[in-house]
Amino acid sequence: MRCKQCEYRLWNLRSRNCPECGAPFSPRDYTFVPNAVRFLCPHCDQAYYGTDEKGHLVPSSFQCVACRASIDLGEMILQPAEGVEEDATQPSPVPWLERAKLGGWRGWWRTVGWTISSPRKLALRLPAVPRKADAWIFLILNTVVAALGMVFPFGLTLLMTGGMMGGTPGAPGVGMLGAVYGMMIVMMIPATLLSTFLWAACTHGVLRLGAKPHGDFGMTQEAICYSSGISTLNAVPCIGPYVAPFWSVITAIILLKERQRIGGWRASIAVLAFPVVICGGVVTLYAVMLAVAINMAGTIGPGGAVAQGYAAGIGTAVTSYAEQNRGAWPKHAGELLLPRASMLTGGLFVLPDSATTTADAFIGTVSLDAFEGLNETQMRQVVDAAILALPPDVTAHRVGDYVFTYHGVDSVNALGRLWIVVCSADPDTNAEASSQGVTVVMKSGRVKYVDPADWATELTKQNGLRAAAGLAPLPDPWTVTHANPSRAAMAPATVDAPEGDADAETGPEEPSPQP
Template sequence: MRCKGCSHSLWNLTGNICPECGKEFTRAEFEFQPYSVMFKCPSCAQPYYGAGEKGHLVPTAFECTSCHHAIDMESCVLVPAKGREEDAVAVGAPVPWTTEASFFRRLWETSIAALVKPRSLGIAIAAHEPRLKSAMAFFGVVMGILLVISLVCAVAQGGFMMLMMGGLGGLGGGGGGAPVVPGTFLLASQMGPGLILSVGMPLFYGIYIPISAAVAVVLWRILGGESTRESHQPPTLTFVRAVEILLWSSGSLLVTLVPCVGSFASVWWIVSAAIVTSAFVGARLGAASTGKSAWSMVLGMLAPLLLICGGVIAFAMVIAGMGMSSARASARANLSGAQAPAPMVAPASAPEPEPVAEPALVEDAVPTPN
């Protein structure tokens, strides 16, 4: 809450004149986050939260419950609620996408806010009621840009490769109206990944974002993030708010289009979402809860990725185990089905040799007649 003439702080003032430049002001001309400012009775300093839509007193005039003096909002002394930063309680500019500017300007400013000014984006989100439909529209535009450019690059790469290899006719293997199967196959092989990406990316994010938001909210509750919330305040980081934060911060994914640094887009999306969440919670509850909210969002966004990696590893291990089991079963079947070695058959006995007549001795020989 600062003077619109000289930017001097106007907190803890009993009058309605800036002590620095003398400019007159009213409490009603400033807007605050609901429950972020306390209006103190000028007589007894009894505080009352500004619970109205603009962070004002509701009703604006009543009798003090402590000293019973009649007070109104313009006579109260304004101070930030406990733990709230002075410059974080005032309602700032809305999310650029929700303004009346041109389409490209809204897209550019919201994406830049997610890239380099995530804290301002978080404060802007906290300043208004949830705008989930607008956030989904912005996310759809970001995804559309990424998908169109991916398809264009895939087609251009396929065409370039065909030109380098001699064109469709050269790849067809002959003229005379011969079917150009290789060239068509090459073009399809280049467009295929782009088409798969165009279907798979929205499906992936459609599952990833709700899971991340749900995990972040659960971790936020487990870490005691709502412990600093006053009983009269509504819940701070709800599922809808977490989804909205992820959608608005997705503008940082456009870094994918920048050569050499595009691979870090997902990492910066996680960082940006954590900073946006921290600023959002800080604007609602104060600086004491910002660390818990940031870690909740980081872990929430990493949890699905870790589950996917774990699932892929488990699937690979199951497939490998099934392959090894099949190999063992096949080996056992081959071993049991193999024929046993034939028994050795004794060789047939060789026929006994006929006795050979011994030569007659000399003395037994019959003399040959002359």
């Protein structure tokens, strides 16, 4: 039995203060091997032997059988029992702390076993002076073992199959994914160290809110770090990841209770404080994100941010088609849905917040719903029929919530401000289409939202640009339906492009249209 401050031997002392450094002590602060220590009555030296699991007297307060004086464990004089060496009075220490003698693997494995099966025993065997560095090293080792165990099944599968990138075993894809898994394991170490330190700090902070705990912050760190032995269960497929987190918390509570000598409820509240705060933060973040998503739902319509993203994708597909076909636009937007024409699907022609569905949008007389169930030959036939159904003087046609206005526009030399796609909800399924904002995609690739209040002005400007380019004017997009594409009803008049256009592009002038 040695002083926790200076390691001075405390046997045969009546005083409860260390003669060397003056630090107070109590026999209750120590754990002994049962029957290995003699507890002497301070009045008559009658010897008694501790028999409980901590080697203490049961009961701890009683009347001396020799002198009849009332005595208590805390005031008795302690000596090693006859024939017992001083080192033998202490129970075997934690195996991890004896790894220099036992070997690293054996010391670690036995300590993990104690963590899983006997956390109270582990707490009682920890030395009076915390050895924090050893506890943190134990945590790091457990983290690495758990991470390796979790990725091993995936790594084995990759080695057997050659990786997700195909090929024979040992293909480059295996090395790439192996490097990714390795980086994940490396990154887990600092993340685990930080989260564990925060957990320990929060736990000790909660303890300090009540009565002063028996030990310092180092003991709390030990309790949290040694509970990580449970994390090795994460390596058990299917079951481990679901059991280990809860078991680890329970183990931390037991370790803290014994290490700091506090009640079970107090230990539970202290240990659970940090996980509860984290879970509460995650739930709050999820609620905020959900609220933001709900709020954004109001901007998913034809003028919203999501609609602009959809429109940009459609516009990119249209211009890419022209680039791949020597400047020729699709004769009908249905050509964008043909195999190998683009990456578009029928669902992209319908806005998320629109009442339009793929069953309401048509290519010719076939709905997008039915179109995507056809084979390539049948798709080509449907698109060809839709092309033939368009009038020769078409200026705009509709598919879903998009009006395609590129007809007649020079894909190479025309002004970049000319509209090629207009995103406007299908009036056949959206009664309020005319009162909603509109998103336009210009030939330059620029995407712009037009507020309903500004629509008339913007359309007039656009038709001025079209007139200067020798193109027929565009109507309001909600007048263009699947059954009624827009036509050039009359020869376009020659109108100068409006000056001071807010949409004017910066940089070099674009080529003027050929007369």
